Amino acid sequence: MSRRVKLILAALIVAASGFLAIGLYGITQQSDSAAAPTEQSLIPKFEAKDAPPVLGTTLDGEPFDLADYRGTPVVLNFWASWCGPCRRELPALAAFAKAHPEIQVIGVDYQDDVEAARTFAAENGATWPSVVDDGPIGAAYEVPGLPATYLIDAQGRIVERLLGEVTEATLTEQLPALMS
Numbered sequence: 161m162s163r164r165v166k167l168i169l170a171a172l173i174v175a176a177s178g179f180l181a182i183g184l185y186g187i188t189q190q191s192d193s194a195a196a197p198t199e200q201s202l203i204p205k206f207e208a209k210d211a212p213p214v215l216g217t218t219l220d221g222e223p224f225d226l227a228d229y230r231g232t233p234v235v236l237n238f239w240a241s242w243c244g245p246c247r248r249e250l251p252a253l254a255a256f257a258k259a260h261p262e263i264q265v266i267g268v269d270y271q272d273d274v275e276a277a278r279t280f281a282a283e284n285g286a287t288w289p290s291v292v293d294d295g296p297i298g299a300a301y302e303v304p305g306l307p308a309t310y311l312i313d314a315q316g317r318i319v320e321r322l323l324g325e326v327t328e329a330t331l332t333e334q335l336p337a338l339m340s
Contacts, residue, residue: 208319211236211312212300216291219269219278224291226266227316233263233338234312235331238298239290240272241280243306245325252328254285259328263338268293270306311338 214226214236226234237253239246257265267290269277274292281290291297301310304323311320311334319337322330 208313208317211310211316211318212297214266214268214291214297216293216297218289218291219274219281220289222289224289226312229264229266230316231314233314235263235265235338236268236301236310236312237265237326238268238270238293238301238303238306238308238310240270240306241276242272246307247280247284249307249325249327250284250286252326252331254287255328256331257288259332260335264288267291268297270298270303271295313338313340 211226211234214224216224218224226236235253235256237249239250241247253265257263265288267281267286267288269281269290270293272292277290277292280286301308307325309322309326309331310318311322313319319340320334322334
């Protein structure tokens with residue numbers, strides 16, 4: 161190994177050691193009272209905004225317009241029959257809908273086979289309307305994955321977004337935000 165290569169390697173080792181020392185110094189300078197961020201605290205707080213339009217046809221072939229529900233709080237749930245967590249959360253949505261008739265549950269069947277979705281919804285007690293969406297509604301709501309649930313107040317504003325499988329208890333905890 162030439163002397164020049166040895167000098168370059170030595171310089172790289174010194175530089176790496178310096179960066180490591182600076183990083184460790186920064187870690188040790190944190191206050192003991194400063195708690196490490198939790199996974200939940202890393203998720204930005206959802207800011208209320210007007211709900212995008214939801215126009216289309218339901219699984220039953222009926223025309224649908226979310227604007228018809230203005231004045232009623234809505235739980236808007238994006239789902240698909242092929243989605244395991246969506247299948248697991250359906251009983252929780254059904255129980256919530258039954259316990260809270262003042263709130264309208266609405267499904268958005270996202271990028272799914274309509275016949276499979278229709279059969280799944282009928283067999284599992286989804287008594288609420290589900291709008292067929294091949295992508296534009298999900299894009300307007302910026303759905304990152306399924307399931308995704310949006311809580312829309314009576315004024316038509318999204319007040320919360322719940323990503324992943326919801327439970328009846330989770331939805332019930334959100335009632336104050338939904339009813340405000």
